[in-house]
Amino acid sequence: MARAERVMPGGVSSPVRAFRAVGGTPLVLRSGAGAEFEDVDGKRYIDFVCSWGPLILGHAHPEILRAITETAARGTSFGAPCEQEIELAEYLTSSYPGLEQVRFVSSGTEATMSAIRVARGATGRDRIIKFSGCYHGHADHLLVAAGSGLVTFGRPSSAGVPEAFIRETIVLPLDDEQRLTDLLRRDGDKIAAVIIEPVPANNGLLLQRPEFLATLRRETARAGTILIFDEVISGFRLARGGAAELFGITPDLATFGKIIGGGLPVGAFGGRRDLMRHLAPLGGVYQAGTLSGNAVAMAAGLAALRTLERENGWRRLDETGRQLEQLLTPVLARAPYSAQLVRAGSLFWMSLQDGAAPRSAEAIDPAAAERYRPLFHALLDGGIALAPSAFEAGFLSLAHTPAHLERLRDALAAAFAASGGAA
Numbered sequence: 001m002a003r004a005e006r007v008m009p010g011g012v013s014s015p016v017r018a019f020r021a022v023g024g025t026p027l028v029l030r031s032g033a034g035a036e037f038e039d040v041d042g043k044r045y046i047d048f049v050c051s052w053g054p055l056i057l058g059h060a061h062p063e064i065l066r067a068i069t070e071t072a073a074r075g076t077s078f079g080a081p082c083e084q085e086i087e088l089a090e091y092l093t094s095s096y097p098g099l100e101q102v103r104f105v106s107s108g109t110e111a112t113m114s115a116i117r118v119a120r121g122a123t124g125r126d127r128i129i130k131f132s133g134c135y136h137g138h139a140d141h142l143l144v145a146a147g148s149g150l151v152t153f154g155r156p157s158s159a160g161v162p163e164a165f166i167r168e169t170i171v172l173p174l175d176d177e178q179r180l181t182d183l184l185r186r187d188g189d190k191i192a193a194v195i196i197e198p199v200p201a202n203n204g205l206l207l208q209r210p211e212f213l214a215t216l217r218r219e220t221a222r223a224g225t226i227l228i229f230d231e232v233i234s235g236f237r238l239a240r241g242g243a244a245e246l247f248g249i250t251p252d253l254a255t256f257g258k259i260i261g262g263g264l265p266v267g268a269f270g271g272r273r274d275l276m277r278h279l280a281p282l283g284g285v286y287q288a289g290t291l292s293g294n295a296v297a298m299a300a301g302l303a304a305l306r307t308l309e310r311e312n313g314w315r316r317l318d319e320t321g322r323q324l325e326q327l328l329t330p331v332l333a334r335a336p337y338s339a340q341l342v343r344a345g346s347l348f349w350m351s352l353q354d355g356a357a358p359r360s361a362e363a364i365d366p367a368a369a370e371r372y373r374p375l376f377h378a379l380l381d382g383g384i385a386l387a388p389s390a391f392e393a394g395f396l397s398l399a400h401t402p403a404h405l406e407r408l409r410d411a412l413a414a415a416f417a418a419s420g421g422a423a
């Protein structure tokens with residue numbers, strides 16, 4: 001890390017990796033296999049981060065490796081249409097509700113940024129709504145923190161984002177039908193899109209009531225506002241048809257990333273044909289990418305999705321999540337503070353605060369971060385790698401076995417016992 005810090009800000013290519021939220025020195029990793037990775041000192045860990053979601057089959061899955069090497073041997077990128085991208089587009093559109101057409105990009109950030117541009121181009125409206133606690137990548141107009149009190153207009157959540165760039169972004173709290181309905185009924189004709197993670201997994205795991213999502217669908221349709229489901233985490237994880245399938249709600253546009261690249265950099269956005277036809281070269285909304293749809297990344301994504309399907313992956317992942325919940329729930333009940341497991345399929349989060357699991361960012365107790373810090377390090381010392389932040393979700397893969405889950409349970413019980421809990 002000392003070498004890394006000399007040549008990269010914070011020593012990292014993405015900030016959460018620097019351990020600032022938990023303190024200590026990040027691991028530098030050397031290799032991964034299945035549900036485990038090894039650091040450069042040769043210590044092995046069970047990986048409950050899975051590269052933040054993409055590794056749904058685990059590290060170095062043979063099917064993905066085969067797809068990558070066989071494809072790469074015939075050329076990595078053409079800057080022209082290739083068979084692999086057509087196949088992946090066919091797979092995505094035949095899997096996800098209402099997804100008639102897609103465009104490939106290289107990250108989730110590009111996917112959400114471009115989907116919003118399409119929504120604006122198609123509606124001729126400028127304003128968008130996002131929810132506090134939802135993350136949609138780092139495009140300027142999405143780096144907005146909620147305003148205080150009754151002020152709906154937010155402020156930039158990052159230095160370097162001009163106020164003018166976020167003037168058309170309104171931030172609302174999750175789990176509040178009234179605020180949403182009032183705003184859409186009053187100003188809907190100015191609002192191009194509402195973007196939401198239907199299963200918000202970037203600020204804890206803020207499970208939404210189906211009624212809230214149903215209201216969102218009904219009110220956006222009524223206002224002629226485009227509903228964008230950001231399924232960069234939930235897509236192809238919670239079900240083949242993502243959260244849309246689970247909730248039985250079809251968005252107008254959806255964004256994907258993470259899993260659909262099989263561990264390589266891929267994103268995609270898509271939806272109704274009449275919206276996607278606004279995209280160049282058919283329409284006036286410009287969007288492009290040199291490496292978009294490159295053969296190797298497309299082949300890796302296809303291999304991941306086909307393997308998931310062949311191995312009954314979505315059902316098995318949910319079963320693994322259920323096992324984890326059964327193992328951890330009694331241990332969390334003995335924590336020295338109020339704690340519970342929040343879970344959606346193979347996504348999990350330990351809520352370390354009093355009361356019901358939070359459904360909005362405003363309901364999160366910042367004190368949970370203090371509780372998480374020593375827990376994280378105790379687990380890491382015990383060879384268990386959770387996310388280096390109290391408010392990031394945990395990820396399970398098909399490579400996680402009952403033995404891996406039991407090791408997490410045992411390490412957690414030991415950590416609570418050592419910290420004076422009644423274990």
Ligand SMILES: *Cc1c(COP(=O)(O)O)cnc(C)c1O
Pocket residue numbers: 106107108109110112135136137138197202230231232233257258267
């Ligand atoms: C990770 C993520 C993004 C951003 O994707 P990147 O590939 O990191 O740019 C966008 N939306 C959601 C919901 C995400 O989890």
